[in-house]
Each structure stands twice: as structure tokens, then as C-alpha cells.
Amino acid sequence: MNENSKLSIELKDNPQDIVKYLEFGINIPVLKEFHKYILSDLNNFHTTSIVLKENEKIIGHTLIYDDEKNILYFGFFRTMDHNEKYIRVLLNFVIKYAKEHHFKYIRGPINIPTFIYGWGFMEKGSLESSFITKPVNPPIYQEIFLQKGFYIKSKQETWEGPIPLLSNEDIENYDFKEYEIYQPKDWNEILSYKTTILLLSAQNLSNESQVTPNPQDFFDNIFSFVKNYGDLYMLNLLRYKPTGKFIGCFISLPNPLRKNKEDKFDSAIAYSVTINKEHRHKGLSMFLFKEVFEKAYKKQIRYLSAPIEINNIEIKGAAINNGNLLHTRTHLILEYCL
Numbered sequence: 035m036n037e038n039s040k041l042s043i044e045l046k047d048n049p050q051d052i053v054k055y056l057e058f059g060i061n062i063p064v065l066k067e068f069h070k071y072i073l074s075d076l077n078n079f080h081t082t083s084i085v086l087k088e089n090e091k092i093i094g095h096t097l098i099y100d101d102e103k104n105i106l107y108f109g110f111f112r113t114m115d116h117n118e119k120y121i122r123v124l125l126n127f128v129i130k131y132a133k134e135h136h137f138k139y140i141r142g143p144i145n146i147p148t149f150i151y152g153w154g155f156m157e158k159g160s161l162e163s164s165f166i167t168k169p170v171n172p173p174i175y176q177e178i179f180l181q182k183g184f185y186i187k188s189k190q191e192t193w194e195g196p197i198p199l200l201s202n203e204d205i206e207n208y209d210f211k212e213y214e215i216y217q218p219k220d221w222n223e224i225l226s227y228k229t230t231i232l233l234l235s236a237q238n239l240s241n242e243s244q245v246t247p248n249p250q251d252f253f254d255n256i257f258s259f260v261k262n263y264g265d266l267y268m269l270n271l272l273r274y275k276p277t278g279k280f281i282g283c284f285i286s287l288p289n290p291l292r293k294n295k296e297d298k299f300d301s302a303i304a305y306s307v308t309i310n311k312e313h314r315h316k317g318l319s320m321f322l323f324k325e326v327f328e329k330a331y332k333k334q335i336r337y338l339s340a341p342i343e344i345n346n347i348e349i350k351g352a353a354i355n356n357g358n359l360l361h362t363r364t365h366l367i368l369e370y371c372l
Contacts, residue, residue, distance in 0.1 A: 045082055047080075062150065071147050086113070086124050093120050095112060096109070096111040110143070116171070166287070169365070182370070185369060191344055192339055194360060198359070213275065216273050234308045268288070269283075286305055286326060288301075302337075303338075
């Protein structure tokens with residue numbers, strides 16, 4: 035930053051304008067085919083882009099939005115050449131903005147839509163290959179945020195590897211006779227279970243696992259994404275036969291950034307696994323994984339990525355012991371108390 039430089043900050047709240055700045059804020063490509071999903075979330079979350087300029091040249095960007103209560107979220111936080119001084123200027127403005135608008139917390143980075151752009155600052159040593167939901171950054175960002183008084187709200191690990199094909203021996207110690215996996219017959223039927231899936235998530239996912247506010251606002255968006263790039267087997271429900279009630283669900287996502295030699299998508303993300311608290315520790319996540327992964331393999335999916343909140347011991351154990359997945363990446367969600 036030379037002595038003659040002139041820094042300025044502009045706020046943009048028109049979604050069509052904001053889309054133009056997002057590519058500056060993240061390494062995951064902002065493809066034109068992704069715009070409809072991006073615009074949907076930008077509108078639902080009433081977002082604002084903070085654009086940092088030096089002599090009218092863009093040198094920094096972050097996106098902000100809120101939960102209509104007391105949390106200011108940020109995402110797509112990046113500066114040109116990852117310049118430390120620019121990071122501090124942009125961060126100071128975010129804190130100033132949060133104070134002026136009477137927020138109690140600042141939390142992020144959470145890049146919407148999360149099912150494409152993910153969340154967290156990446157820790158040093160993480161795998162840097164291109165994959166949806168896996169942003170890449172040097173550690174200077176979290177270092178400066180932590181110096182400024184942010185703390186780690188949640189640590190999210192990623193476990194990856196060849197898609198696991200579980201054998202009957204892997205689940206032989208469990209009894210699933212009272213349970214059945216239900217895959218809706220078509221996309222319209224999936225939509226009819228929207229409320230069921232949302233309630234399962236709201237009642238059973240930990241606060242650390244629910245990274246965005248108001249999940250009901252983006253269900254249709256993620257549904258549209260899976261329908262466009264994926265297949266029906268990626269959305270499953272788990273039913274408890276004695277009551278007929280659904281007590282679990284498993285959502286996986288296609289990764290449009292990777293294809294095989296036949297130009298078909300060959301990787302997926304185990305995005306969300308929800309089991310009712312009363313039915314946990316019965317191997318039900320393994321029950322779901324076995325059937326879904328077999329269907330994925332038949333569809334030429336060969337590689338799996340699984341984000342796991344560090345405190346989710348049961349799912350983490352399944353990934354390590356039965357899935358033979360490797361810990362490849364770690365992302366940090368940070369928080370600041372005003």
C-alpha cells in the first residue's frame with residue numbers, strides 16, 4: 035500500500051451486481067451455470083457485498099448477511115495477493131459495520147450457497163484440489179482474524195477417498211429389522227417430504243453442524259442442484275417400521291467440478307446425515323451409507339468427500355473404521371463477540 039494510494043469501500047446490495055464480485059472472493063469457480071443457485075441464496079439472505087478498492091481497482095471483497103436476529107455472517111472474504119494490510123482494512127470495516135448495526139456476533143466465513151462454495155478458512159496442510167464446498171486459502175486469513183479477537187466456533191474436517199463399498203460383515207453386529215430405507219420414487223415426491231427433512235435437521239443436528247441461518251430458505255435451492263447434476267439416490271429417508279415415522283435422512287451431492295474420461299461426474303459429497311436422537315448408536319448411519327454408496331458406484335461415482343464436524347464422533351468413526359477415508363482438509367468457522 036503506497037503513500038499515494040487511495041482506499042475506498044463500496045457496498046453493493048443488488049444480487050446481479052454481487053455475482054460479479056464473488057469470483058474475486060473465492061477460488062471455487064463462479065460458473066454461469068451456477069448463477070441461478072447463487073442468485074437464489076443472495077435474494078433469500080438479503081446479502082450485501084463489501085468491495086475494497088485502491089485507486090478504483092478492486093483489491094478486496096467480502097459478502098455479509100444476517101439471521102435477522104443478532105448474528106452478522108460473512109463469506110467470500112479475500113484480498114488481492116492475500117495482502118495482510120488489505121485483510122486488516124476489510125476486517126476492520128466488517129467489525130465497524132457490525133457494531134453500527136448492533137449485532138452481537140460476527141460469524142464465518144460461510145459462503146452461500148454452501149452446497150457449492152462451502153465454509154471456513156482452510157488450515158495449512160490441507161488438500162488444495164478443486165472440489166465444491168472446499169474453499170482454499172493461505173493461513174494468513176485466520177491468523178489475522180484470531181489476532182483481532184475472533185475465536186474458533188467450529189472445526190470442520192473433511193475425510194476423502196475411494197467411495198466405500200461396505201460389506202455385510204461391516205454391519206453384521208447391528209439389527210436393522212425395525213428400519214427401512216425409503217427413496218422417493220420421483221423428484222416431486224421428494225419435495226413432498228420437504229417439511230419432514232427440515233424438521234429432522236432442526237431437531238437433531240447440532241448447532242455446529244447447521245452452518246447457515248434459516249435452512250428452510252435454501253431447501254428448494256439444494257433440491258434443484260441435486261436434480262440438475264445428480265440422481266434420486268442422493269436423497270434418502272430412514273423409516274422406523276413400528277411407528278411408520280421417518281427418523282433419519284441422508285443427503286449427498288454431486289461434484290460438477292470433476293469428471294471421468296467418459297465426461298461423467300465421478301465424485302460426490304456426503305453432505306448431511308441426520309438420525310433422530312432416540313435412534314442413534316444403532317449403526318443406522320452405516321445402514322444408510324451401504325445402500326447409497328452401492329447405488330452411487332453403479333452410477334460411476336468413484337470418489338467420496340465427507341465433511342464432518344470435529345465433535346461428531348459417531349460419523350467420524352464410520353468414516354475412519356469402515357469407510358477407510360483419509361483426513362484431507364480442515365476448515366475453521368470463526369466467531370467474534372461484540
